[in-house]
Amino acid sequence: MDIAVLLFLTSGLFLGWALGGNDAANVFGTAVGTQMIRFTTAAVICSVFVVLGAVISGAGPAETLGRLGSVNALAGSFMAAFSAALAVYVMTKFGLPVSTTQAIIGGILGWNLFSETVTDTNALIKIVSTWVLCPLLAAGFAMVLFKMVTAYLRASRLHLLRTDAYTRLGLILAGALGAYSLGANNIANVVGVFVASSPFSDFSIFGLATFTATQQLFLIGGLAIAVGVLTYSKRVMLTVGSGLMPLSPVAAWVVVVAHSLVLLLFASEGLERMLAANGLPTIPLVPVSSAGAVVGAVLGIAILKGGRGIRWNMLGSIGMGWVLTPLLAGLVCFIGLFFLQNVFDQTVYRPVPYVLSEPVLERLERAGVKTDRLGELRGQTFSSARRFRQALGERGALNGDDEAKLMAYAEVDPMAIDPARLADLETSRLSAGQVQAVRGLSGRTFTHTWMLAEALARESGEWRPREKSTENKAYNKRLRKTLDFIFRTFRVAE
């Protein structure tokens, strides 16, 4: 492996370490703070389940991040992760509980700004809205759970010691579940930005299962989080244990469970499929803030108890931290990218040009976008998304929806079905028909990803998306993932 790649990945690992040191406190802080579980026990359980969650369930949220900004050069990924880690570190210095999610999104936005990439506002709104939704949801869960648990305890007349033993066991189980969700949900923050530029390739384990490049990346990120938990989380755990409000062991358990449920809700692909299959609205799979969930859950219990004992100063600082973190990360990222590019002469982004060529215009017409108003823009090439959008904006040619389609079809992302790469193609996740279709295109090149997708669809029905409907949503999503894999494999590096 390239030494530079390893070097760049270290910033992701730095971020992982910082996350482990901070976010583990959200999972086991209340348990350790109330002296129900020893720190070493908590740290070991937490580490193991973080790694498991990252590798097994980490794929869902990473894709939303990938959509928000396809940081397409390693040096850029390095800076985004580094700026986030730095923001987390600085906030911790000031004693503010931080959200790694907010930091990394700030970093990505900084990159988007620098590389003149247009931020996907829909994805951004989706993520930011969960920062509000997630504490509210956690507070609701905590209130209901707490009511139920206290009612149960009153009715069951358990011995004090037995209650204690059950609570302890409950804290361990809930903590393990929480650590699993933490890994699944937040691994995207640690190495999610590296997904687009992963240095690994998929390999198969004795032909039984595929260990994908993403999973390998997630394993390493998970290990970094685990190291953070083991080395740095003790003090933060003790602070969280009694920081916002003194909690009883049972309340501590309720907080952890509510927090885990919320995190799992936002990371579960299985749940999304189930909701979709039953025609229910799905929950966006985005990386949410575990600090937000814990704070929400604690506040839920505080409200049940009449709002006594809340430390309002602390709450104010936390809110401030949630606003400052992304801003700081974005700023650091932008400045850092400038230095990386101009002083260290690194490629921090691969320029993505846009072209309004004949095939693009024709494709747009087919998609129902009126292109006659584009006027002299026809046939032109633009060096970045921002310039392209500016030009479009000046002409006032299109509405938001059409513009998004235009941006998607005009994006230049050259693909070449190189026979050498075709020979190495990892076929375990493709059907026989799909493989045949790809082989059929050997030697051909495509300027846009959609051209390759259409060519494949012409070769084989197995590459054709099904009609849009709730039942077909999962199928189409899987197909898109497979297509992304093909794009990744055959993308022409500059």
Added chain:
Amino acid sequence: MALVKELALFRRTKSLETEIDDFLDKLSESGMVFEHAVKLYLADGRTEEFDEKLRHVNELESTADRLRRSVETQLYAETLIPESRGDVLGLLENLDSVLNLFEGALWGFSIETPDIPSEYHADYAALTEIAVQGVESLVLASRAFFRNIAAVSDHMHKVMFYEKEADKVSTKLKRAIFASDLPLSHKVHLRDFVEHIDNVADRAEAVADRLTIYAIKRTV
């Protein structure tokens, strides 16, 4: 690994529960033996049978001590019930002090062999019954503290009631003693024994007051 440790903890929890129950049994039992012993003394003075009862209370006291120490050590060694550990410790030690009062009073009868005129026997017996009933209610309140926190107050008010009753009887008894023609030394001796018994009820009330606070702490 941690899970296995937790499962082992469940077994130990069971034995700890039993030890606490045993401790409360010993307290309750020593109350009954105490009542029996005082009545024996009032009837026949210091007899072999009385000494037998005293030995019994002695044994109960040392068993209770052993149980209490074992429970306390385990609570701290295993860092169990971190929130209520101090309270449970305080409760057990205070309950133990009630048991010590039973034992001390019986030793007093055995060593000093007070001469109690027969006209006071009924009141001494009544005072003893009331004090023991107060302790019995305290034991029930303590059991409720461990298993059914809402029921603690159901027993608590009885402890208070018996303490007041004991006060009434002991005042009446002391007035009668000091209004009599007995020599002062005899009066003082008799008063000492009224107080020995009355102290049990007072102590039970003091422990009950603490228990009320512990219970409030647990429900908040």
